[in-house]
Amino acid sequence: MFDLRNIFKKKGPGQDAANEAPKKDEADEAGVKGGKNLGKIANLKKQIRDVHEKSERVQRRRQQLKFYLQKAGVDTEPEHLTRKIFNIALAINLLFSAYLIYHFSTTLGITWTTVFASVIVLWVLVFVVILFGLWMFFYFTLDLQTFRRKQRVEDVFPDFLQLTSSNIKAGMTIDKALWYAVRPRFGVLAKEIESVAKDTMSGVDLKVALRRFAGKYDSTMLKRSINLLIEGLESGGEVGDLLNRIAINIQEQKLMFQEMSSNVTAYTIFITFASIVAAPFLFALSGALINVIRDLSSVLGTVSKATVASGLPLAFGDVGITPSDFKIFAIVSLATTSTFSAMMISTIKNGNVKSGIKYVPIFVGVSITLYLIVQNVANKLLSFVF
Numbered sequence: 001m002f003d004l005r006n007i008f009k010k011k012g013p014g015q016d017a018a019n020e021a022p023k024k025d026e027a028d029e030a031g032v033k034g035g036k037n038l039g040k041i042a043n044l045k046k047q048i049r050d051v052h053e054k055s056e057r058v059q060r061r062r063q064q065l066k067f068y069l070q071k072a073g074v075d076t077e078p079e080h081l082t083r084k085i086f087n088i089a090l091a092i093n094l095l096f097s098a099y100l101i102y103h104f105s106t107t108l109g110i111t112w113t114t115v116f117a118s119v120i121v122l123w124v125l126v127f128v129v130i131l132f133g134l135w136m137f138f139y140f141t142l143d144l145q146t147f148r149r150k151q152r153v154e155d156v157f158p159d160f161l162q163l164t165s166s167n168i169k170a171g172m173t174i175d176k177a178l179w180y181a182v183r184p185r186f187g188v189l190a191k192e193i194e195s196v197a198k199d200t201m202s203g204v205d206l207k208v209a210l211r212r213f214a215g216k217y218d219s220t221m222l223k224r225s226i227n228l229l230i231e232g233l234e235s236g237g238e239v240g241d242l243l244n245r246i247a248i249n250i251q252e253q254k255l256m257f258q259e260m261s262s263n264v265t266a267y268t269i270f271i272t273f274a275s276i277v278a279a280p281f282l283f284a285l286s287g288a289l290i291n292v293i294r295d296l297s298s299v300l301g302t303v304s305k306a307t308v309a310s311g312l313p314l315a316f317g318d319v320g321i322t323p324s325d326f327k328i329f330a331i332v333s334l335a336t337t338s339t340f341s342a343m344m345i346s347t348i349k350n351g352n353v354k355s356g357i358k359y360v361p362i363f364v365g366v367s368i369t370l371y372l373i374v375q376n377v378a379n380k381l382l383s384f385v386f
Contacts, residue, residue: 081138092130161250162244174233175206196213211230228246257351261350275363275367280370284375327375335364
């Protein structure tokens with residue numbers, strides 16, 4: 001039997017507080033646990049978001065590298081290229097480590113502790129520098145290869161447009177006219193048009209394929225020509241006459257550039273003479289003069305000791321610069337001057353620096369070789385005089 005008096009019994013204020021206190025503590029504990037769970041969930045979401053953003057950055061870099069490789073005509077995957085560069089850096093660092101171990105242990109007689117410390121520094125710091133240098137050299141080579149491909153495309157592009165114009169006038173459609181205008185002598189352009197044809201056969205719109213082809217190269221002439229062709233297709237005009245007119249304008253522009261480069265031939269001759277002829281002669285004569293002054297100072301130094309002992313106020317000291325130091329300075333100066341001279345000549349004649357990169361080794365080699373020859377001849381001639 002239930003006691004109804006316990007059910008309807010009045011509770012005092014102390015009893016209410018005592019009953020509510022455990023409930024409040026339980027609620028606080030539940031709130032703390034819920035806050036911790038929410039914090040863990042937030043941290044987990046942040047970690048997942050960071051991993052996702054990192055993977056997206058890696059994918060973007062791979063896509064950019066793949067696009068650069070396509071522009072340069074290099075048919076390889078970014079993962080294979082990254083692995084290959086890493087292996088080359090690893091091999092170079094291994095060779096440096098072997099040389100350090102051999103040189104320190106046999107020649108200098110340094111302890112193995114110093115050898116291991118040097119190897120650790122080599123693998124921590126120098127390996128990163130080598131890897132960074134290899135990537136910089138690779139991107140420089142890739143950019144130069146892309147520039148050369150752009151030049152090859154621009155050289156044969158007017159002929160290709162004229163052949164396409166003739167095919168259109170013969171009754172072909174634009175896609176067939178582009179395809180049948182390809183010739184083996186076009187080289188890079190022939191491969192690009194084949195790629196455009198493959199894209200159109202696979203269902204890609206011709207305008208999209210042409211824009212994709214023009215976007216591979218940093219060529220204002222190529223992009224403008226493709227844009228004019230696309231506008232002609234959209235307007236429904238005579239595309240054959242339009243292509244022929246574009247080809248004629250490109251050829252006229254090339255003739256104008258050739259006339260401009262011929263007008264500045266005097267400047268290029270002066271810069272070439274100053275960098276690879278005059279500068280080596282002057283440096284060689286200066287080096288020979290330093291040798292003569294050193295010989296005279298050594299002779300006069302013994303005489304000055306006698307004059308000082310006799311009471312005369314004459315003294316001759318040693319020359320402050322040595323011939324070996326001046327030779328290093330002259331070679332570095334000639335290499336720097338020749339490099340910038342080749343770039344200046346390329347800018348004057350062609351309007352860009354990249355086309356003059358191939359002249360840099362020639363300028364540097366000729367100037368340094370001429371300097372060494374003239375210096376040896378001058379030293380032998382002055383040795384007979386003095």
